[in-house]
Amino acid sequence: MFLAIPNGIKVSIFKQKKLLVSSISLHYLRIFGQKLKSLKIPDPYKKKGVRIFGVAYKLKIGKKSR
Numbered sequence: 001m002f003l004a005i006p007n008g009i010k011v012s013i014f015k016q017k018k019l020l021v022s023s024i025s026l027h028y029l030r031i032f033g034q035k036l037k038s039l040k041i042p043d044p045y046k047k048k049g050v051r052i053f054g055v056a057y058k059l060k061i062g063k064k065s066r
Contacts, residue, residue: 045059
C-alpha cells in the first residue's frame with residue numbers, strides 16, 4: 001500500500017522501523033496520522049500495526065482463577 005505524503009509534512013525513518021512525522025500545522029499532521037494509522041490498525045496483543053507514541057492501548061481482562 002502506498003500513501004502520498006502531502007506538502008508541508010516531513011517523514012523520516014528513525015531506528016529502522018520507526019517513523020518520525022513532523023509538520024508546522026498540527027491540523028494537517030493529525031489528518032495524515034489518521035490516514036497512516038488506517039493502513040495498519042494497531043494490535044495491542046501482537047504489538048503490530050501503526051502505533052502512535054504516547055497513546056496507551058488497553059488489553060482485555062483475562063480469566064480469573066479462584
